[in-house]
Amino acid sequence: MTSSERLRQILEAQPVIPVLRIERAEYAVPLARALARGGLPAVEITLRTPQALDAIRHVAADVPEAVVGAGTILNPKHFEQAVEAGATFIVSPGQTPTLFDLATQSPVPLLPGATTASEVMSAAERGYDILKFFPAEQAGGAAFLKALASPFAGIRFCPTGGISAANASTYLGLPNVVCVGGSWVAPDALVEAGAWDQITALAAEAAKLRKH
Numbered sequence: 001m002t003s004s005e006r007l008r009q010i011l012e013a014q015p016v017i018p019v020l021r022i023e024r025a026e027y028a029v030p031l032a033r034a035l036a037r038g039g040l041p042a043v044e045i046t047l048r049t050p051q052a053l054d055a056i057r058h059v060a061a062d063v064p065e066a067v068v069g070a071g072t073i074l075n076p077k078h079f080e081q082a083v084e085a086g087a088t089f090i091v092s093p094g095q096t097p098t099l100f101d102l103a104t105q106s107p108v109p110l111l112p113g114a115t116t117a118s119e120v121m122s123a124a125e126r127g128y129d130i131l132k133f134f135p136a137e138q139a140g141g142a143a144f145l146k147a148l149a150s151p152f153a154g155i156r157f158c159p160t161g162g163i164s165a166a167n168a169s170t171y172l173g174l175p176n177v178v179c180v181g182g183s184w185v186a187p188d189a190l191v192e193a194g195a196w197d198q199i200t201a202l203a204a205e206a207a208k209l210r211k212h
């Protein structure tokens with residue numbers, strides 16, 4: 001299986017990819033377990049906190065049922081650090097030539113971001129047919145994404161940013177949406193309280209959302 005096929009398999013397997021901002025590395029393992037128990041094994045741990053790489057390391061080592069990805073990858077150094085920590089897929093809010101070049105040489109797949117027609121075309125030229133659409137709500141929302149489906153029939157998106165239980169179904173109803181990303185399934189307050197069962201319940205609700 002090629003790395004892009006593997007990425008497609010990960011993104012097609014669940015309707016929602018939890019986007020995690022880990023404030024304390026020790027939260028990562030119980031959080032990933034709680035989400036997997038609820039039916040969302042693939043998670044994106046964002047490199048937005050100093051603990052993110054350790055969090056990825058812990059989940060990769062201790063939660064075999066999870067599929068740990070790294071998010072907020074802004075440059076090749078982040079990409080390499082995340083792979084070294086054990087990330088099995090890489091998510092960027094955008095795209096750069098150096099990121100594309102590194103991804104070509106890496107066995108770990110990249111989900112690059114695109115919010116304009118030109119960015120979609122640049123990524124498609126590099127062989128990508130699944131892209132992140134970030135920040136989804138602010139960049140034009142479901143109506144904008146729907147409009148991209150006409151010229152870019154072969155491209156699918158994982159919209160992320162401003163998505164919640166209230167609007168996820170609208171996105172999942174679009175033909176060019178493969179899954180959505182969001183932090184709503186792991187609210188900071190529940191993570192800090194160690195309320196893992198409540199997080200499992202939120203994940204289970206999200207996992208029930210379907211492409212329709």
Ligand SMILES: O=C(O)C(=O)C[C@H](O)[C@H](O)COP(=O)(O)O
Pocket residue numbers: 019046048071072073091092093134160161162163181182183184
């Ligand atoms: O940093 C990145 O690469 C991101 O992907 C950012 C995420 O999209 C948002 O943090 C999630 O957005 P919310 O679900 O609105 O909280």
